[in-house]
Amino acid sequence: MAEFFSTYGSLIVSMVLGALLGLSLYLPLMTGQLSLASPGFYALGGYIAAILSTKVFTSSSNLFPLHLLLLEMLIAGLVSGILGLLVGIPALRLRGIYLAIATIAFVEVLRVLSLNLEITGGAVGIFGIPQPFQTQIEYLWIALPLLLISMILFYRLERVRVGRAFTAIREDELAAGAMGINPTYYKVLAFTLGAILAGIVGAISAHFLNTWNARQGTFDASIIYLTFVLIGGSRTFLGSVVGGMVFTALPEVLRGIADSGLFPSWLGWLAQFLRDGRLIIFGLLIVIGTIFFPQGLVTPDIFKMGKVKK
């Protein structure tokens, strides 16, 4: 078991972070808004943590103090939230397509900025980020509680007034407006909450990956997170969690299969294709998912399984 954890520790943490990123993309989708901005806020959060921990919070101890990591996560979340407001307000006054375009542009502008600024280290990025833990698996102490707290909050959110307003806007924005719900207010709220979450995850990831650079949180990454949410299910937050975990693990599972030699050679070839061509499969899943499972694979009906049908 010890060997299992030392081999797959990083992967397990990545899966939890993947689930959180799925959630950050799911929030704007709750109001029916397609936003690809999550990776941008994720990159921003990572830079904030990387700069703070290498330049400001330099500590002499062997391990980076945990309370400083939590402080970084807080700052990253705040800054991302403020920026989310600034981007969200103009873009969300308009129809959904404008938000999609604006968020793609936003991610690109952030990338260009991080390449040009001194403080972000250009293309080389920032390295030697101090570690709060001895091993990779211990990052679960931070990531897992964050995921559980987020899930509890989402569970509550889907059942209180705000969440119902989100859903009403998603189903029919005009009707929701007529009922006295202010669509722009709720759309900006959902977008900003997603930005805050992505920023916090970025702050953890910067420590987790030891280094941070402009290759983190790009347009390609948006597509992968989108797959998490769409295939997992865009009607309940659990879909994003499951999707994020499964799709993060998939390449590594395929690596294991390809390495194992347990399979006959033709299956090994298939595993190799599944791994090398995994983005082709991601793309196909996005298309198939939108057409056949516009609600995703994990739908609210799942909870009705254990209940007696009336």
Next chain:
Amino acid sequence: MDISLFFQQLLNGLSIGSVYAIFALGYTLVYSILGIINLAHGAIFTLGAYFTYALMGGTFGFNGLLANLTLPLQLPFAISLIIGSSLAGLVGVAMERVAFLPLRRQGSDPLLTVVSSLGVAVVIVNLIQYLVGAESYTYPANTFGNLPPAINFGTVEKPIPIRTVQILIFVVSMVIVAILTYFINRTKYGKAMQAIAEDATTASLLGINSDRFIVLTFFISSFLAGLAGTLVASSVSIAGPYFGIAFGLRGLAVIVLGGLGSIPGAVLGGLLIGLVEAFVPAEYSGYKDAVAFGILFIMLLVRPQGLLGRRFVQKV
């Protein structure tokens, strides 16, 4: 900045801007009919360039499944360009049938179609990489016959060299824009397309079969994408499977600037962004990529309908 340099950058800006313009035309056509942005447009642009390369008898490199593959034919550039772009057009039609039509039948949110087009883009780009690898390919040297690489518009003392390829691209692009404008405004088909763009329901009541026109629109749009891809590749080589992505992102800024769904807007937007990029001074060259997106944000704040777009009407 002296006058010869100014003139030269003006021409550079117009030439790259004309490529942005024909690229954005395809975006805009699809938007005006369906109200969606087809994010696979950039991938089809790339695909067109690869098709033309294969038709001209180009060999594919040593990685990917199709290593060292050559088609047993060597067509001249002009013919390959037409066939290659038509193939790209057919891929566009197939994409519409497979990935967009089912969604339209379900009456789903247009945003789902945008997501679906993103999926198609991911498939095309990665399929190219899987099949022919990530290296660059260049059209054979005799593509344009024996034209000189550059033409001097100035004097011997004060040269103003402009690459011949760029002049060709500019001329071809402007011809395409002219043909398309004529087609949309003067022919029966074009008028029917306009009617669908205006109001699909009424158009179908008038007996216009909108499904047929949607197919036609996708063919034209993807044909233009493939053509633009081939033209750019003839100037700068096919720089790998991700070749069209940068154009795809810039194209978004172009159509927002010109106005979503406006054909003259796409042309104007493309030329403007090309010109602005050409005049970015050397010390700010690192920010060149952000120029188009900066313009996009400003437009969103100031005039969301774009330069030549119409005010939004919320359909109730």
Next chain:
Amino acid sequence: MNTAFIRTTALLPIFALFFTACSSSTVSTNPANNNATPQTSTVIPIGIAVAQTSNVALLGQEQVAGAKIAEKYFNDQGGINGTPIKLVFQDTAGDEAGTINAFQALINKDKVVGIVGPTLSQQAFSANPIAERAKIPVLAPSNTAKGIPEIGDYIARVSAPVSVVAPNSIKAALKINPNIKKVAVFFAQNDAFSKSETEIFQQTVKEQNLELVTVQKFQTSDTDFQSQATNAINLKPDLVIISGLAADGGNLVRQLRELGYKGLIVGGNGLNTSNIFPVCKALCDGVLIAQAYSPEHPGEINTKFRQAYLDQFKKEPPQFSAQAFAAVQVYVEALKSLDQKSKVNKLELPALRTELNKQLLTGKYNTPLGEIAFTPIGEIVQKDFYVAQIKMEADGSKGKFTFLK
């Protein structure tokens, strides 16, 4: 409803664990199942973690080729005093997380004695600290950025840093044309390697008392450089220096030439590949590129390596393949020396890794790159550097690197 929800929630982490457990129950090539058993296996595993997928694979596949030639060559020579080596390949893909996962698999699952990799410096900054903590030696075959050996005691490299290699090409340009005064510099700002390299280039320009007339930035994804080339040519430079990759660098060379630039062009290491030939064709002719490896290097080992590569790929071996070969060679020779002191297959794995790391830093190696050694922190000490000039056929169909004396 609520209980169902809690059940599902509780299931998720378990499900996730199960998911990964499935994939870990794989048969390891080594019957060693925990760290305390000695290496009693019949082969000695060495890990190769380079990019075999993604767009970084263009470089990674050259490294795989070099490493495989080394594996065959040294096993034909009897391996480690009779015990053969076995290379274990784990794909890092192009990103940081993939590199960490590949390293973890090599360290814990495949139980390798040392790692060669990763392909990019950015990946190294991410994954090397993990190897450092696991106390396993890492030899970088292609990381040239500043600060790689400084990551830790277990990190060394066989790829000479840009600071040593890059200046040679400027000196060669000055030899060809002593009248160079004005220099224009271009670099791909989104590529870590090019950014480190351009800093060295610009510093060298200043040290040689040349005038830097313009510095232009671009992206590796850019293809149209006309306005930037126009701006630069207008300042009448005698030398243009380009740090980029094959596609963008090749396009820049082509557009500079077509717009009438006649002077010398120096390319960085990213242009040091035959992938540039199809991009600028006949116009590539004359570009100067500094090299850490020359196929024409005399010496028995390089002759053998070059022949093996020629037989297999019908072209001259590139620098990346030679460096990967050299990295494997360093491990093999260090293991041999270690084996003579204390039998390698009697040592427990952690001790073996630590001893191997100590041993490899002290040795001298006669590789295809020439004679190399390491400083105590793990920086390569290399004697021979070269400058090559691209020579193209008149029709631009074929090209080769010819080495300047």
